[in-house]
Amino acid sequence: MCQHKWWEYVTLSPLFLAIVAFCFSMTVGVCWEFIEYTADQVGKLDMQKDFVVDHFSSVTLDETRQNVPVVVSDISDVIIVHSDGSEQTLGVGGYLDIGINDTMKDLFVNLIGAVVFSIIGFFYVKSRGKGKVASQFIPKVKMEEGGGAPDPSSR
Numbered sequence: 001m002c003q004h005k006w007w008e009y010v011t012l013s014p015l016f017l018a019i020v021a022f023c024f025s026m027t028v029g030v031c032w033e034f035i036e037y038t039a040d041q042v043g044k045l046d047m048q049k050d051f052v053v054d055h056f057s058s059v060t061l062d063e064t065r066q067n068v069p070v071v072v073s074d075i076s077d078v079i080i081v082h083s084d085g086s087e088q089t090l091g092v093g094g095y096l097d098i099g100i101n102d103t104m105k106d107l108f109v110n111l112i113g114a115v116v117f118s119i120i121g122f123f124y125v126k127s128r129g130k131g132k133v134a135s136q137f138i139p140k141v142k143m144e145e146g147g148g149a150p151d152p153s154s155r
Contacts (some may be wrong), residue, residue: 048099
């Protein structure tokens with residue numbers, strides 16, 4: 001019977017591992033945004049924080065229907081007209097943007113983290129674990145005084 005394990009024969013390039021780590025990190029960030037969106041829609045929470053903006057652009061407002069962005073600027077307030085005709089002034093000092101700025105900022109921060117740690121991981125794998133930066137983020141098991149691993153039953 002063969003004593004070798006299958007993973008002893010698998011060799012993955014540092015670039016491949018860095019790309020997979022990047023994609024995994026971005027996927028986790030996107031899944032988190034799905035959770036925030038679902039919580040906001042189903043649970044009526046405000047996880048995707050609103051931002052007050054004084055301008056925006058939208059192709060929906062283009063009367064020619066040719067996808068030309070129409071810029072709406074210098075917004076100082078928003079008035080909501082309810083189905084019964086009553087009006088409500090928000091009084092927030094601009095247009096209340098519902099969540100997209102929060103989502104984009106979250107994904108941008110996620111992108112920065114994914115790039116940084118994928119690069120660190122790339123050099124760590126390329127140097128075969130001798131990198132000083134990555135080793136600061138990897139937990140190590142403290143050895144017992146006799147040189148052996150700690151006894152898990154002593155916890």
